[in-house]
Amino acid sequence: MRYPLATLFAALISASLAHAATPGQTACSQIQGSLGQGKVANPNLLNFQYQQSKNGYWNTRLNANNPACAVYPSSASDVSTSLKAIKAAGSRFAIKAGGHNPNANFSSTNNGVLLDMSKMTDKSYDPAKGTCTYQPGNKFGDLYEFYEQFGVTITGARLSGVGSGLGLGGGLSYLSGEYGLSVDGFQSLEVVLPSGEIVTASKTSYPDLFFAMRGGGGNAYGVVTSYTVTARKVGKFHSGLLVYALNETNRVLEAVHDFTRYNTNPKANLIATWEKIPLPDLNINLDEIFILFAVYDGEDPGNSYKNFTDIPHILDTRQVRSYVSTTRDLATPFATDISKGSNTFRVSVHAIDDDTYKQAYDQWRAWAQRPEIKSKYMLTSLDFQPVLRSLTDASKSQGGNAMDMPDGPWFWLNYLLTTPPTLSASDYNEIQESFKEMVNVVPAAKNLPLFINDAAYDQNPLPTFSTYQRLKSIKAKYDPDGFFSSKTGGWAFP
Numbered sequence: 296m297r298y299p300l301a302t303l304f305a306a307l308i309s310a311s312l313a314h315a316a317t318p319g320q321t322a323c324s325q326i327q328g329s330l331g332q333g334k335v336a337n338p339n340l341l342n343f344q345y346q347q348s349k350n351g352y353w354n355t356r357l358n359a360n361n362p363a364c365a366v367y368p369s370s371a372s373d374v375s376t377s378l379k380a381i382k383a384a385g386s387r388f389a390i391k392a393g394g395h396n397p398n399a400n401f402s403s404t405n406n407g408v409l410l411d412m413s414k415m416t417d418k419s420y421d422p423a424k425g426t427c428t429y430q431p432g433n434k435f436g437d438l439y440e441f442y443e444q445f446g447v448t449i450t451g452a453r454l455s456g457v458g459s460g461l462g463l464g465g466g467l468s469y470l471s472g473e474y475g476l477s478v479d480g481f482q483s484l485e486v487v488l489p490s491g492e493i494v495t496a497s498k499t500s501y502p503d504l505f506f507a508m509r510g511g512g513g514n515a516y517g518v519v520t521s522y523t524v525t526a527r528k529v530g531k532f533h534s535g536l537l538v539y540a541l542n543e544t545n546r547v548l549e550a551v552h553d554f555t556r557y558n559t560n561p562k563a564n565l566i567a568t569w570e571k572i573p574l575p576d577l578n579i580n581l582d583e584i585f586i587l588f589a590v591y592d593g594e595d596p597g598n599s600y601k602n603f604t605d606i607p608h609i610l611d612t613r614q615v616r617s618y619v620s621t622t623r624d625l626a627t628p629f630a631t632d633i634s635k636g637s638n639t640f641r642v643s644v645h646a647i648d649d650d651t652y653k654q655a656y657d658q659w660r661a662w663a664q665r666p667e668i669k670s671k672y673m674l675t676s677l678d679f680q681p682v683l684r685s686l687t688d689a690s691k692s693q694g695g696n697a698m699d700m701p702d703g704p705w706f707w708l709n710y711l712l713t714t715p716p717t718l719s720a721s722d723y724n725e726i727q728e729s730f731k732e733m734v735n736v737v738p739a740a741k742n743l744p745l746f747i748n749d750a751a752y753d754q755n756p757l758p759t760f761s762t763y764q765r766l767k768s769i770k771a772k773y774d775p776d777g778f779f780s781s782k783t784g785g786w787a788f789p
């Protein structure tokens with residue numbers, strides 16, 4: 296009798312252990328109890344909402360995670376309730392806006408609570424104050440379309456599909472030459488602190504928090520539930536692509552350098568991207584293409600792009616169009632969806648007065664040509680993003696940001712690597728390691744900040760900011776128990 300009873304007990308205990316709720320599950324049922332069923336989606340193959348939240352990442356490798364549930368807050372108070380439950384349960388979590396950050400754990404979580412902001416899509420314009428207020432569930436394209444009717448817009452993504460999280464990492468826009476980064480236009484933010492407290496951060500209210508949130512990174516100091524930013528007058532643009540063949544590389548690269556150094560017209564902006572797909576080498580080199588996104592705020596760009604149009608090109612799609620069209624149609628509509636895949640970014644920063652920008656291009660190209668590398672990628676690109684003098688001047692004149700950007704001009708370089716979904720784990724690790732080494736061959740400039748929005752998880756940009764110590768103490772003040780530091784991804788203060 297004794298022996299079977301003990302066995303029965305053991306069986307009962309292990310059965311109850313198997314069903315013991317994980318911290319994520321505990322938090323989820325607590326949140327569901329408080330917010331109601333309609334705001335929580337549970338793991339279930341047939342739950343479309345859950346599947347959409349779990350699978351919507353631009354880096355599709357992140358879709359492998361299974362959050363304990365997805366929560367759809369509709370207010371700061373919902374976020375506050377959720378954070379308190381997550382903290383009490385000791386669960387991990389992630390804050391997801393547009394889901395474009397490619398780094399693991401930044402806006403994705405396995406077994407934790409996924410705070411999906413997509414239902415918070417309010418937006419409004421205050422003509423008297425000259426401000427736009429929007430919630431984090433909006434994509435930039437939605438905002439540009441909405442604000443166009445008022446003749447205004449905001450400094451945000453160059454591609455319409457990118458989410459609002461872009462702003463928290465700085466936010467480089469086609470309007471940045473005139474108005475600085477997205478963060479430079481921040482007027483006030485509604486923030487749910489790690490404690491659950493709801494505050495307004497501005498130059499006069501919680502100014503230290505406001506300083507840190509102007510480019511110190513998302514998911515570090517709290518959850519933003521509303522952005523109020525400066526409205527910018529908007530009219531017609533002259534914008535489009537200039538496309539070049541491989542044999543013009545050197546001249547185009549030189550023109551990008553000259554533009555970055557000499558352009559004094561803040562209305563003229565560009566991003567230059569070198570793209571490579573791994574076709575076999577042919578004499579005509581169809582596998583490599585240079586695309587210049589030339590965007591001028593106004594109908595007549597004058598001589599701003601003459602150095603580029605003077606170089607023989609394959610295609611020139613520049614024409615007069617709206618800002619909405621500029622951010623939607625230059626590449627291809629839905630570009631952010633089409634480009635979903637096994638994607639990783641890396642970032643670098645280079646000064647204007649040396650030739651490291653050219654060395655960086657040479658390293659990247661030689662690497663992408665290597666047969667053992669070519670067999671492991673689908674696409675790799677190198678983007679030159681000029682940080683013009685007018686950009687850093689505009690930033691300073693609005694109070695500066697968390698990077699306290701040194702005077703331009705200089706370059707942010709963004710490297711993209713897309714690998715085939717079928718690549719084996721060892722091949723994947725190998726090419727990622729090699730990608731990292733390649734980018735490191737030409738060291739980043741020592742006194743310039745790395746760009747948060749383009750950085751890989753192992754490239755913590757914060758220590759490259761002159762404001763690092765200040766940010767570190769603000770982080771310690773607003774996340775005193777290390778709740779966000781230990782339970783969600785993002786940049787750490789080592």
Ligand SMILES: Cc1cc2nc3c(=O)[nH]c(=O)nc-3n(C[C@H](O)[C@H](O)[C@H](O)COP(=O)(O)OP(=O)(O)OC[C@H]3O[C@@H](n4cnc5c(N)ncnc54)[C@H](O)[C@@H]3O)c2cc1C
Pocket residue numbers: 353389390391392393394395396397401402412431451452453454457458459460461462463464465466467468512513514515517518519520630631634748749785
């Ligand atoms: C196709 C493409 C185009 C891009 N174009 C540009 C560009 O033009 N300019 C530029 O600067 N960058 C650009 N980026 C980089 C982009 O800024 C980052 O990928 C950014 O992370 C995107 O924000 P998201 O809301 O889509 O992503 P998410 O991954 O959802 O969010 C990014 C980060 O912010 C956090 N976060 C998001 N919302 C909140 C919130 N409300 N409160 C607190 N934390 C939050 C997340 O946890 C995450 O760590 C581009 C990226 C891609 C893939």
Ligand SMILES: *[C@@H]1O[C@H](CO)[C@@H](O)[C@H](O)[C@H]1NC(C)=O
Pocket residue numbers: 399400752
């Ligand atoms: C993501 O978080 C999980 C859980 O803490 C951890 O095991 C994993 O190593 C993290 N991934 C990265 C790339 O940091």
Ligand SMILES: *[C@@H]1O[C@H](CO)[C@@H](O)[C@H](O)[C@H]1NC(C)=O
Pocket residue numbers: 540542543607
């Ligand atoms: C590149 O090739 C095109 C087409 O063959 C030609 O017109 C152009 O002059 C070439 N440029 C250089 C720098 O050789």
Ligand SMILES: *[C@@H]1O[C@H](CO)[C@@H](O)[C@H](O)[C@H]1NC(C)=O
Pocket residue numbers: 553554557558598599600601602
């Ligand atoms: C074009 O390049 C030349 C140097 O070759 C430079 O002097 C000039 O300022 C550049 N023009 C513009 C508009 O950037």
